[in-house]
Amino acid sequence: MPDDPDAFAIYPSASGRLLCGGCAAEDRCRLGIAAVDATRFDVVCPAHWQGGPGVAHGGWTAAVFDEVLNLAALSTEPRLVTKSLTVSYLRPVPVERPLLVTAQIDHHAGRDWTVSARMSLAGTPLATAHAELRTRRPDHYARHEAWLASHN
Numbered sequence: 001m002p003d004d005p006d007a008f009a010i011y012p013s014a015s016g017r018l019l020c021g022g023c024a025a026e027d028r029c030r031l032g033i034a035a036v037d038a039t040r041f042d043v044v045c046p047a048h049w050q051g052g053p054g055v056a057h058g059g060w061t062a063a064v065f066d067e068v069l070n071l072a073a074l075s076t077e078p079r080l081v082t083k084s085l086t087v088s089y090l091r092p093v094p095v096e097r098p099l100l101v102t103a104q105i106d107h108h109a110g111r112d113w114t115v116s117a118r119m120s121l122a123g124t125p126l127a128t129a130h131a132e133l134r135t136r137r138p139d140h141y142a143r144h145e146a147w148l149a150s151h152n
């Protein structure tokens with residue numbers, strides 16, 4: 001991470017992947033997401049994200065949506081945060097099976113983005129999501145650190 005936290009932005013890694021701050025150092029997505037293009041993602045739920053027998057933890061599904069919904073907008077805006085995320089769990093999501101997630105930008109004006117996505121297995125929808133994203137203010141992380149320091 002850079003010394004100035006607000007210099008943080010997501011750009012392609014050495015291998016060309018767009019990765020979050022937690023995965024960039026390993027140059028791999030620990031959630032199991034591989035981008036096909038800007039709006040389609042091949043995803044496999046690793047077994048350690050199992051929440052029930054052979055079934056993905058709902059938090060994994062939400063994290064995958066958070067990631068791909070941001071990725072859909074990242075080619076236009078590398079400095080985003082999620083303001084809200086709503087997930088509908090339609091069917092259990094199996095672990096270690098090839099899933100397809102598609103994402104799209106529904107609306108963008110100024111700092112405000114609305115995006116949506118769908119997770120499917122062999123064409124059958126398993127879950128859907130909607131999110132509001134915001135382009136970060138230039139002092140987002142500095143403001144966060146100042147707020148945190150004031151609460152120590």
Ligand SMILES: CCCCCCCC(=O)SCCNC(=O)CCNC(=O)[C@H](O)C(C)(C)COP(=O)(O)OP(=O)(O)OC[C@H]1O[C@@H](n2cnc3c(N)ncnc32)[C@H](O)[C@@H]1OP(=O)(O)O
Pocket residue numbers: 010018019020021066067070071080081082083134139140141143144145147
């Ligand atoms: C490839 C990799 C993809 C990675 C994808 C990962 C994406 C993510 O998950 S990002 C992490 C999750 N999201 C967040 O952490 C966002 C947290 N929320 C926020 O920062 C803000 O609420 C935000 C920016 C969404 C909305 O801000 P905005 O619409 O501009 O509203 P604004 O009125 O300025 O702020 C709302 C409140 O939050 C506070 N706030 C806003 N920004 C900050 C900040 N940076 N630090 C501290 N407080 C803040 C404001 O002071 C205000 O507080 P209050 O209601 O007490 O006055």
